[in-house]
Amino acid sequence: MKKIKIILFLSFLSVSFYACYYDKADLLYPVGISAPCADSVGTVSYLQKVVPLLQNQCYGCHNAAAASGGIVMGTYAADKAIATNGKLYGSISFAAGFSAMPKGGAKMNSCQLATIKKWIDGGALNN
Numbered sequence: 001m002k003k004i005k006i007i008l009f010l011s012f013l014s015v016s017f018y019a020c021y022y023d024k025a026d027l028l029y030p031v032g033i034s035a036p037c038a039d040s041v042g043t044v045s046y047l048q049k050v051v052p053l054l055q056n057q058c059y060g061c062h063n064a065a066a067a068s069g070g071i072v073m074g075t076y077a078a079d080k081a082i083a084t085n086g087k088l089y090g091s092i093s094f095a096a097g098f099s100a101m102p103k104g105g106a107k108m109n110s111c112q113l114a115t116i117k118k119w120i121d122g123g124a125l126n127n
Contacts, residue, residue, distance in 0.1 A: 037111030044119040045127050046076065053112050054079060057092070057102055069099065076126045083124040089117055 044050065054073060061068040071087075072078050082088045090098035094107050108116075119125070 037114050043122060043125075043127065044115055046079075046119060046125060047127065049115050050079070050119045053108070053116060057105075057108060057112075061102070068103075080124045080126070083116075083120045089113075089120055092116065 059074050062071045062073040064072055064074065071082065073082065079088070087098065089095075091101040092108055093113055094100040100107070107113075
């Protein structure tokens with residue numbers, strides 16, 4: 001009987017520790033605290049770093065043929081306009097007061113967000 005109690009106690013203890021596992025890297029290691037992402041170090045290139053992220057996450061719905069929500073992206077002028085007015089970063093970072101993008105999709109990871117933020121903070125240059 002004592003062995004059963006010990007086994008039950010150890011089982012309960014192991015399940016309790018397993019339940020405490022927390023796998024949210026973006027929350028555990030925010031961009032400002034962890035080492036910087038390789039793509040967000042130095043000057044961020046619009047053509048080499050930002051456009052591929054926007055193509056993957058945004059251009060499919062926000063283009064001239066299908067301007068979802070009235071937002072057209074895909075040219076430097078259009079991308080810079082929504083970057084400088086705050087809508088781009090507000091939406092992709094799921095900030096309060098903005099429509100979270102991509103709609104129904106997963107938020108960009110912290111490195112992707114840091115890359116776009118660095119580009120915006122650097123003046124959203126066409127480089």
